[in-house]
Amino acid sequence: MPNSKKTRIKNFFKKSFRRLEGFLFFLKTFLSPRQFIYLACFLVGVSSALAVIALKTFAHSVYVFAQYIDSILHLPYSNSTLPIIGIVLTAWVVKKFLGGSIEKGTSQIMYAVAKKSGILPKKQMYAQIITSSLTVGMGGSAGLESPITITGAAFGSNFAQNYRLSYKDRTLLLACGVAAGIAAAFNAPIAGVLFAIEVVLMDVSITAFIPIMISSATGAIVSAILLKEDILLTFSRQIEFDYHNLPFYILLGVVSGFVSINYARTFRRIEHYFEKLKMGPMRKALFGACILAILIFFFPTLFGEGYSSIKMLSSMHPEQILDNTVLQNFKDNTWILLLFVGATMLIKVYATSITLGSGGNGGNFAPSLFVGSYLGFFVASFVNMFGYFKLPVSNFTMVGMAGILSGLFHAPLTAIFLIAEITSGYSLMIPLMLVSSISFAISKRYEPYSFDIKNLADKGDVFTDDRDKNILSGISVSRLIQSPIQTLTLQPSLDELVEKIAGYNQMLFPVVDEKNQLLGLVEFDEVKSFLFNSYKIKYTTIKDIMRPPKEIVAYDETAETLMEKFEKSKSDYLPVVKNNQVIGIISKNALLEAYREKLKSIIIE
Numbered sequence: 119m120p121n122s123k124k125t126r127i128k129n130f131f132k133k134s135f136r137r138l139e140g141f142l143f144f145l146k147t148f149l150s151p152r153q154f155i156y157l158a159c160f161l162v163g164v165s166s167a168l169a170v171i172a173l174k175t176f177a178h179s180v181y182v183f184a185q186y187i188d189s190i191l192h193l194p195y196s197n198s199t200l201p202i203i204g205i206v207l208t209a210w211v212v213k214k215f216l217g218g219s220i221e222k223g224t225s226q227i228m229y230a231v232a233k234k235s236g237i238l239p240k241k242q243m244y245a246q247i248i249t250s251s252l253t254v255g256m257g258g259s260a261g262l263e264s265p266i267t268i269t270g271a272a273f274g275s276n277f278a279q280n281y282r283l284s285y286k287d288r289t290l291l292l293a294c295g296v297a298a299g300i301a302a303a304f305n306a307p308i309a310g311v312l313f314a315i316e317v318v319l320m321d322v323s324i325t326a327f328i329p330i331m332i333s334s335a336t337g338a339i340v341s342a343i344l345l346k347e348d349i350l351l352t353f354s355r356q357i358e359f360d361y362h363n364l365p366f367y368i369l370l371g372v373v374s375g376f377v378s379i380n381y382a383r384t385f386r387r388i389e390h391y392f393e394k395l396k397m398g399p400m401r402k403a404l405f406g407a408c409i410l411a412i413l414i415f416f417f418p419t420l421f422g423e424g425y426s427s428i429k430m431l432s433s434m435h436p437e438q439i440l441d442n443t444v445l446q447n448f449k450d451n452t453w454i455l456l457l458f459v460g461a462t463m464l465i466k467v468y469a470t471s472i473t474l475g476s477g478g479n480g481g482n483f484a485p486s487l488f489v490g491s492y493l494g495f496f497v498a499s500f501v502n503m504f505g506y507f508k509l510p511v512s513n514f515t516m517v518g519m520a521g522i523l524s525g526l527f528h529a530p531l532t533a534i535f536l537i538a539e540i541t542s543g544y545s546l547m548i549p550l551m552l553v554s555s556i557s558f559a560i561s562k563r564y565e566p567y568s569f570d571i572k573n574l575a576d577k578g579d580v581f582t583d584d585r586d587k588n589i590l591s592g593i594s595v596s597r598l599i600q601s602p603i604q605t606l607t608l609q610p611s612l613d614e615l616v617e618k619i620a621g622y623n624q625m626l627f628p629v630v631d632e633k634n635q636l637l638g639l640v641e642f643d644e645v646k647s648f649l650f651n652s653y654k655i656k657y658t659t660i661k662d663i664m665r666p667p668k669e670i671v672a673y674d675e676t677a678e679t680l681m682e683k684f685e686k687s688k689s690d691y692l693p694v695v696k697n698n699q700v701i702g703i704i705s706k707n708a709l710l711e712a713y714r715e716k717l718k719s720i721i722i723e
Contacts, residue, residue, distance in 0.1 A: 146281060155287060159294040159329040162277055163336030166270035166298035169247055170337070171345050173262050174303065177255040178349045181422050197257055197421055198414045201473070202407040204256025208249045209403035209477035216245050218399070222479055224264055225571040227271045227296065227318055233594075236289040237279065242272035246479065253478035257421045259410060259469035263303055264481020264570075270295030270337075271318075290326055293319050297330045298337030300536075305341050305350055309536035310334035316529045317568070351425045351487070351540055358545050363509055364552070370497050370514060371521055371553040375560025377463075377493055378486075378525025382561075382569030385471045385482070392475030399477055406476020413469050417462050418442050420469045424488040431459070431495045432515045456499050463492035482570060486526045487519045494518020516541055517549045524554035525561035528568040593677035593712045599694050601702030605630045606640060608660050626691035626703050629664050634699040638664035641691075670695050671704055680709060 146154050180200070212220050221242070230238050250265035274295035278288035293314040301310030311327070311334045319326070341350075395402055414420050419427035419439050430438045437449040440458060448454040470485045498514035501507050516537055524533035533554045538544050565572070606629045627640040640663055668687035671680060673696035683692060684706045694702045 142281065151287075154281075155283075155290070155329055156332060158277055158281070158283075158287075158291055159274075159333040160336050162270070162274045162291055162295045163298035163333035164340055165273045166266070166295050166333070167302040167337040167340035167344075169269045169273075170266050170299055170302035170341060173247055173251055173255075173266060174345060174349050176251045177262060177422060178346075180255045180257070181426065197418065198411040201257035201259070201410050201414060201421070202404070204252045204254075204258050205407040205410070205473065205476060205478040206400065206403045207256075208252045208258075208479055209399045211249060211252065212477070212479075213399050216241065216249075220245055220249055220479060221268070222264070222474060223481060223570050224267055224296075224317065225574050226268060227292065228571055229574055230271070230275065231289055231292065231318065235285050236275055236292050238268075238272040238275040238292070240272070240276055242268055243276060244269075246272075249479035253473065254422055254480045257414065258473040258478045258480055259414070259420045259422070259424070259466065259485070260473045260478060260480025261423055261482060261484025261487075262480065263300065263483035265479060266299040266303055267296045267313075267318075267481075270297075270299035274333075289319070290329055293326070294330055294333035297334040300337075301334040302337035302341035302345070303350075304536060304540055305338050305345075305352070306536050306539035307331070307334040307338040309532055309539055310337060312535055313529060313532040316532050317527060351428065352542070359513070359548050360510070361548075363507075363549075366497070366501060366507070366509055366514075367517065367549040367552050368556065370494060370518060371556025372560065373497060374490065374493060374518065374521025374553060374557035375525050377489065378522055378557060378561045379564050381467045381486075381489060381522070381526060382565055382572070384467045385569060386572070388468065388471035389475045392472075403477035406472045406478075410469055410472050410476075413465060413472075416444065417458075417465060417469075419462055420466060423484040424466075425484065428488060428491040428515070428519075431491055432512045436495065436511070452499070452503065456496065456503070459492050459499070460496050463489050463496060466492070482526065483523075486522045490519035490522030491515045492518070493522065513546060513549070517546060517553050520550050521553040521557040525557035526569060528558060528562060530554040530558045593709070595671070595675045595677055595680055595704070596673065598704050598708045598712060599673075599702040600624075600704065600708075601694075603628070603700075603702050605634070605700060606660055607631070608637070608664075624703075625705075626693070628693045628700045628703070629660060630700055636667065636670065636693060636695060636700050639667050639693060640664055667693055672696070673701065677709065677712075680704070684709065 142157075145157065149157065212218065227238075230236055246265035246269045250260075250262055254260050254262050271292045272295070274291035274293070275288055278291045283291070296318050297310040297314035299310070300313045301307040304310075311330050314330050314334070315326075392402065392406065395405075397405065410420075427439050430436055436459075437455055440446050440449045440455060443458070445454055445458055466485055466489050470480075470482060474480060494514035494517055495511055497518070498509040498511040501509050502511070520533040520537045523536070524530040527533075534547070534550045537550055538547060604624055604627060606627050608629065625642045627642075628636055629638045629640060631637055640660065668689055669683040669692055671683065671692045671694045673694060675683075675694075680692075684690075690706050691703050693700055694704050
């Protein structure tokens with residue numbers, strides 16, 4: 119295409135975008151704030167759904183292409199080479215065009231809400247689409263839902279920034295983007311709403327439901343119109359719930375809880391292993407991708423999201439997942455099939471963590487459904503092997519997905535309604551509720567935080583289900599430090615201290631040595647009794663009135679631990695130390711005032 123034609127097309131889109139932007143600014147002045155939010159959540163929903171369609175269509179097309187190559191060349195496992203290309207390309211794109219790093223996982227959304235006032239960088243509106251389509255679309259063993267939610271959140275956040283909306287509206291539109299993404303990915307609007315509230319916001323008023331529902335419904339409608347049904351994870355075959363199978367659903371819930379714990383801990387170990395590898399990004403990507411290729415060589419269903427194999431397991435012919443494997447000649451052997459399913463279920467976490475740890479981009483939402491379906495199939499099939507019971511394998515395959523999703527993401531409501539929606543009915547509601555709640559309870563007992571946000575939660579950087587912690591997590595302690603301050607040494611006489619007290623509005627005076635390291639504290643209340651007694655002033659030294667600090671605040675302290683130190687010490691002022699040197703003091707009143715202001719700003723009306 120000639121450069122002049124490219125320039126004309128580029129200018130056309132620029133002008134169209136500016137006109138649309140100007141029209142929306144006009145509508146903002148014409149509409150009430152609430153009406154504009156409704157319009158905004160609709161537009162965010164459409165944008166998120168279009169991103170989902172682009173991602174899903176590309177990933178599905180590559181999967182079909184890989185299967186076509188296998189059928190033409192008759193070379194099983196040839197699709198093992200595609201993930202190597204995809205992960206290496208992803209690492210190259212990140213290095214060359216995205217500043218050498220890209221945020222992964224839904225934890226980045228929670229971090230933006232808790233620490234960055236709901237602000238996500240503009241590059242997240244396209245970076246996730248490009249990198250995850252290369253990784254997962256070309257066979258990386260991860261999911262697209264996490265990149266989808268980050269993209270949707272970025273659309274909502276940047277829309278709010280562009281039209282100068284408040285923090286509470288920015289956070290709300292961010293959640294709208296997340297809801298629309300999940301709704302479009304599964305054609306499950308209720309699950310989209312619940313995921314946004316249960317996982318992202320965690321603390322929201324009832325009035326926020328309406329904008330989130332509008333976005334979620336919009337995303338689902340656009341997806342239903344434009345996305346082919348075979349791309350979506352949907353099921354049509356299921357059997358009504360039989361209460362006689364209740365003990366086995368309880369068993370599935372228990373096993374799901376412990377499998378979720380194992381998945382979370384194994385994933386973190388492998389992720390940390392790749393973080394510590396002293397390799398460049400390209401070499402690390404190639405190293406991890408080659409390991410993944412070997413796994414896919416022996417377990418082809420690890421290729422990509424794995425939704426096609428989930429559908430196979432719930433069908434009348436689950437033995438089809440052995441096609442193009444070293445075990446394809448044993449398709450009629452139910453024990454071989456069962457062992458293959460069990461091994462694939464346990465190995466999936468290695469495939470996913472290697473994909474993401476080596477430099478690929480994706481998420482754990484789809485892998486959790488993959489592991490859950492394989493677990494449900496394994497439990498039901500194993501029981502049926504003994505001939506005493508006849509469990510509905512298809513039902514257990516679907517309910518198992520809810521068990522792992524609930525245990526891994528600590529989102530039981532999302533798990534329940536997602537599976538209910540993609541199975542086109544609510545006949546499995548009782549086992550879904552039972553398995554999800556048991557799995558969640560067990561996982562929560564041993565893993566207090568969702569594995570996707572554990573690292574941030576340990577630092578106090580994300581929201582929890584405790585409202586006070588949510589508010590405190592958004593307060594920056596460094597901004598509350600009173601600095602510079604007057605410090606004392608052991609040499610000056612007390613009358614020099616009195617001069618400093620008179621000249622400075624300071625209630626606490628740290629006593630330091632020649633290296634500015636803390637020796638003790640002198641409080642104004644301790645000095646007041648000496649002010650009108652010249653004898654005491656003359657014969658009392660700094661050392662006489664100095665006391666050891668009850669608590670010391672680190673420069674990078676979290677607001678939550680700072681509040682605990684104030685409560686424990688019963689002090690109104692505490693010294694702040696950085697690199698073993700005193701840099702300032704901090705007051706309890708300043709922290710409480712910041713808490714009050716933060717509380718006012720996060721209330722969603």
